[in-house]
Amino acid sequence: MALFWLSDEAGAAIEPHLPKNQPGARRVDDRRVISGILHVLKVGCRWCDCPADYGPSTTIYNRFNRWSRRGFWLKLLAALVDVGVVTKSTAIDSTYIKIQRAAFGAKGGDRRKRSGVRVAAGPRRSMRSPTSSVVPMR
Numbered sequence: 001m002a003l004f005w006l007s008d009e010a011g012a013a014i015e016p017h018l019p020k021n022q023p024g025a026r027r028v029d030d031r032r033v034i035s036g037i038l039h040v041l042k043v044g045c046r047w048c049d050c051p052a053d054y055g056p057s058t059t060i061y062n063r064f065n066r067w068s069r070r071g072f073w074l075k076l077l078a079a080l081v082d083v084g085v086v087t088k089s090t091a092i093d094s095t096y097i098k099i100q101r102a103a104f105g106a107k108g109g110d111r112r113k114r115s116g117v118r119v120a121a122g123p124r125r126s127m128r129s130p131t132s133s134v135v136p137m138r
Contacts, residue, residue, distance in 0.1 A: 003053055004039045006031055010080075017079045028055055036060040092108070 006014070012032045018030050030085025040047055047061040054060055067073060081088045 003035075003051060004042055005035045006038070013080055013083050014076065017076050019067075019070075028059060032062055033063050037064045040064075 002114045011041050014031075014034065032055055034074060036057075039045075040050050040060065047064075048057045050060055077086070077088070080086045087110055
């Protein structure tokens with residue numbers, strides 16, 4: 001499996017936006033960890049299956065989680081768009097699904113059903129049971 005590494009241009013663009021002077025253990029190479037995060041997201045594997053070349057999988061997972069909670073990824077994307085390293089784009093799902101004719105009511109057409117609110121507000125469509133209004137005799 002081919003590994004994914006950030007280019008020198010992308011690494012240089014990201015560097016000024018990385019959090020600095022954070023409390024805790026000494027940080028490992030940010031570029032290596034970010035490359036590992038992007039690898040997991042790109043390939044779709046589990047965090048624990050991330051290749052060891054990127055560093056410990058727990059470090060990669062914890063960094064992704066922590067930075068996600070802080071909104072780092074959105075800020076980083078905006079900064080990279082401003083610099084022109086990446087373009088902000090929108091993806092549209094182009095999934096093609098073949099369905100049967102009967103799935104959309106081919107026979108009988110498209111019948112509209114009344115909403116639950118209108119059904120509750122409208123007149124009852126059934127009669128009351130004759131036994132429910134009978135008073136027991138003493």
